[in-house]
Amino acid sequence: MQKVLFIFLLIAFAGGNILSWSNGSGVRISLLDVSLIFTVGYFFLSSGKRGDAIRLYLKIFYPFVGIASLSLILQIGRLDLTQIGMSSLYIWRFVVYSLLVVVIAYSKDIKSSVFKGLWFAGLLI
Numbered sequence: 001m002q003k004v005l006f007i008f009l010l011i012a013f014a015g016g017n018i019l020s021w022s023n024g025s026g027v028r029i030s031l032l033d034v035s036l037i038f039t040v041g042y043f044f045l046s047s048g049k050r051g052d053a054i055r056l057y058l059k060i061f062y063p064f065v066g067i068a069s070l071s072l073i074l075q076i077g078r079l080d081l082t083q084i085g086m087s088s089l090y091i092w093r094f095v096v097y098s099l100l101v102v103v104i105a106y107s108k109d110i111k112s113s114v115f116k117g118l119w120f121a122g123l124l125i
Helices: 002-019 031-046 050-074 081-106 108-124
Strands: 020-022 028-030
Touching: 002 031, 002 108, 028 031, 031 050, 031 081, 050 081
Parallel strands: none
Antiparallel strands: 020 028
């Protein structure tokens, strides 16, 4: 199942913004975002290494996510609700993308094929 999700992720990576949906208010969700959520979610639901992976994530990425979130909180008085919502989506997108780094670090199946897959996705682009 992991390899199927990873192949879906590579196809979505090659599709980029072509395979995306917009709600008209500026919020754009791409197939890559959706496939990342499924891939990362599957890893954390099925892996026995969740604790180690979360500790690694917090060690590497938490400082940036914490500062970005604090910066957004400090702007609550200056931004309207729509702007805060859209800004928080960028933080969530960063969290999901950075969690993929942890998934690759802890998944031997994906780690062995990630370079070939990215090369193939680059050719598709």
